[in-house]
Amino acid sequence: MAFEIIESCVNCYACEPLCPNQAIYAASPHFLIAAEKCTECIGDYMDAQCASICPIEGAIIDEMGVALNAPGSLTGIPPELLAKIDQQGTAAVL
Amino acid sequence: MQLPVLNSESSGAAKSGCSSHSCGSTDDQLGHLPEHIRQKVHNHPCYSEQAHHYFARMHVAVAPACNIQCNYCNRKYDCANESRPGVVSEVLSPDQAVKKVMAVAATIPQMTVLGIAGPGDPLANPERTFDTFRQLSEKAPDIKLCVSTNGLTLPDCVEELAKHNIDHVTITINCVDPDVGAKIYPWIFWNNRRIRGREAAEILIAQQQKGLEMLAERGILVKVNSVMIPGVNDEHLAEVSRIVKAKGAFLHNVMPLIAEAEHGTYYGVMGQRGPTHEELQKLQDQCAGDMNMMRHCRQCRADAVGLLGEDRGQEFTLDKIEAMDIDYEAAMVKRAEVHAQIARELEIKQAAKDAKQQLVAIEGLKAKGPATRPVLMAVATKGGGVINEHFGHAGEFLVYEASSEGVRFIGHRKTTPYCEGGDTCGDGESALDQSLRVLQGCEVVLCSKIGYEPWGPLEAAGITPNGEHAMEAIEDAVAAVYEEMRSAGKLAESAAVQKAA
Numbered sequence: 099m100a101f102e103i104i105e106s107c108v109n110c111y112a113c114e115p116l117c118p119n120q121a122i123y124a125a126s127p128h129f130l131i132a133a134e135k136c137t138e139c140i141g142d143y144m145d146a147q148c149a150s151i152c153p154i155e156g157a158i159i160d161e162m163g164v165a166l167n168a169p170g171s172l173t174g175i176p177p178e179l180l181a182k183i184d185q186q187g188t189a190a191v192l
Numbered sequence: 193m194q195l196p197v198l199n200s201e202s203s204g205a206a207k208s209g210c211s212s213h214s215c216g217s218t219d220d221q222l223g224h225l226p227e228h229i230r231q232k233v234h235n236h237p238c239y240s241e242q243a244h245h246y247f248a249r250m251h252v253a254v255a256p257a258c259n260i261q262c263n264y265c266n267r268k269y270d271c272a273n274e275s276r277p278g279v280v281s282e283v284l285s286p287d288q289a290v291k292k293v294m295a296v297a298a299t300i301p302q303m304t305v306l307g308i309a310g311p312g313d314p315l316a317n318p319e320r321t322f323d324t325f326r327q328l329s330e331k332a333p334d335i336k337l338c339v340s341t342n343g344l345t346l347p348d349c350v351e352e353l354a355k356h357n358i359d360h361v362t363i364t365i366n367c368v369d370p371d372v373g374a375k376i377y378p379w380i381f382w383n384n385r386r387i388r389g390r391e392a393a394e395i396l397i398a399q400q401q402k403g404l405e406m407l408a409e410r411g412i413l414v415k416v417n418s419v420m421i422p423g424v425n426d427e428h429l430a431e432v433s434r435i436v437k438a439k440g441a442f443l444h445n446v447m448p449l450i451a452e453a454e455h456g457t458y459y460g461v462m463g464q465r466g467p468t469h470e471e472l473q474k475l476q477d478q479c480a481g482d483m484n485m486m487r488h489c490r491q492c493r494a495d496a497v498g499l500l501g502e503d504r505g506q507e508f509t510l511d512k513i514e515a516m517d518i519d520y521e522a523a524m525v526k527r528a529e530v531h532a533q534i535a536r537e538l539e540i541k542q543a544a545k546d547a548k549q550q551l552v553a554i555e556g557l558k559a560k561g562p563a564t565r566p567v568l569m570a571v572a573t574k575g576g577g578v579i580n581e582h583f584g585h586a587g588e589f590l591v592y593e594a595s596s597e598g599v600r601f602i603g604h605r606k607t608t609p610y611c612e613g614g615d616t617c618g619d620g621e622s623a624l625d626q627s628l629r630v631l632q633g634c635e636v637v638l639c640s641k642i643g644y645e646p647w648g649p650l651e652a653a654g655i656t657p658n659g660e661h662a663m664e665a666i667e668d669a670v671a672a673v674y675e676e677m678r679s680a681g682k683l684a685e686s687a688a689v690q691k692a693a
């Protein structure tokens with residue numbers, strides 16, 4: 099039972115001091131979670147702390163590989179539009 | 193020469209509207225502030241238009257984390273709206289930051305102000321921010337410190353801020369109404385939870401207001417920044433201005449929203465537009481009755497090092513400062529000498545200006561005729577208060593308004609220098625088109641020189657290029673051109689509409 103930080107992490111440090119288990123550490127090219135220390139915050143907080151402050155959709159995933167913050171859930175940008183921008187670049191919205 | 197007629201007559205009168213404190217150069221804007229505040233902002237490169245040319249400020253990126261999301265920000269890139277470096281910029285540890293600041297201060301004695309503004313929210317990184325401030329207060333007491341924040345955790349930090357050599361705090365306040373706030377802030381991180389919508393905005397606003405009051409109580413200067421977002425908070429900002437002033441902010445700075453699709457921000461990709469120059473100016477005028485505005489603010493690049501318009505950041509990369517051996521005691525002596533020298537220079541300049549102003553005031557009284565319509569003029573300058581830049585090299589224009597009441601500084605408009613722009617810039621707009629767009633509303637552009645090529649398009653756009661006042665003082669030249677236009681009968685059309693005050 100552990101979460102994982104993946105490559106879209108922008109190294110903003112926000113999650114690191116919040117972890118009740120000191121499971122998060124700065125690494126290159128991005129922050130990482132020590133799987134053996136992560137409890138998904140159960141017993142400490144209602145919500146996983148790292149996923150509650152992380153500003154990047156998709157940067158933290160669960161064991162199933164599912165993003166804790168889904169596309170569009172933090173910015174409010176409609177997911178279809180995000181997908182379009184991903185494929186065609188910002189020209190898609192001009 | 194600012195306000196030839198008004199300046200000497202109305203300064204004592206308690207009049208709202210275009211009264212003496214909101215017109216003229218920013219030095220005059222600060223003129224009505226209480227003495228202890230003037231002392232603090234005097235020679236501050238962010239507050240005094242004049243000091244801007246002589247002193248420098250720098251920022252260090254020690255605070256990467258943020259605790260809120262703004263719709264005009266994308267954490268992946270530098271924030272265009274709040275002079276905040278992006279997370280991709282090199283984040284420094286407090287020790288590295290202190291070393292860098294001292295290296296810069298020793299090399300560039302004009303550097304007097306150190307700010308922490310990001311890349312996230314400085315007060316969401318309290319250990320890193322306060323470690324930097326604590327070390328600098330001790331080791332480099334001749335440097336003023338300032339910090340910018342969204343205000344969410346400000347009330348908890350006031351005590352700590354008061355312990356350091358903090359010159360002023362900037363709070364970004366875009367609203368005082370949670371319904372407006374819900375359209376600007378999608379979420380905040382608060383008490384170990386992500387909170388969204390109206391509830392989030394309500395908490396943020398309450399914290400900002402409380403923090404502002406607590407700072408004012410302790411006598412720490414507070415500046416408020418607002419980003420003007422048309423259709424979202426534009427009509428609301430006059431109210432914001434009133435409230436933050438009542439709670440003790442000494443300056444309210446309204447900045448235009450900068451939103452481009454390629455920034456990937458919510459506003460950018462959703463097509464939210466920024467204000468036009470006219471809209472921004474109108475709002476700044478509306479607020480000016482209540483509050484001093486900082487029209488010369490350039491939303492400067494937060495990570496630039498050096499004097500206005502230069503960036504010497506490359507001289508102070510981590511490996512270079514690592515190799516430097518700094519004797520700050522000796523540097524402080526040298527810095528004090530340089531500061532005193534600049535202060536003398538500024539004093540002489542001011543005295544010359546005062547003497548001139550009196551002469552002009554008398555002339556202005558003689559020349560009283562029917563009121564004429566106001567005219568906007570753009571000026572290309574490298575600084576120093578004179579017209580000394582080629583049209584084609586100008587990366588920005590200073591806009592002045594001339595009217596029968598005098599000449600006043602309105603603001604800056606940025607552009608891509610025509611000669612460097614090549615055929616296209618960004619979205620396929622030529623540099624000349626861009627300049628024409630930013631000059632919209634201006635009838636004259638004053639520069640030291642202008643090529644043959646842009647001449648025609650400028651005239652076609654109703655903007656008269658004028659290179660006849662090269663090296664002259666800006667206000668004098670603007671006044672002279674206005675006078676020429678008056679003599680030529682170009683200002684009469686709406687004279688009937690205008691009423692003499």
Ligand code: SF4
Pocket residue numbers: 101116117118119120121122131135136137138139146147148149
């Ligand atoms: S879920 Fe909780 S325990 Fe696991 S890394 Fe994130 S903050 Fe730490």
Ligand code: SF4
Pocket residue numbers: 103106107108109110111112113114129148151152153154157158
């Ligand atoms: S909060 Fe998200 S983006 Fe920031 S360091 Fe942690 S995982 Fe990376």
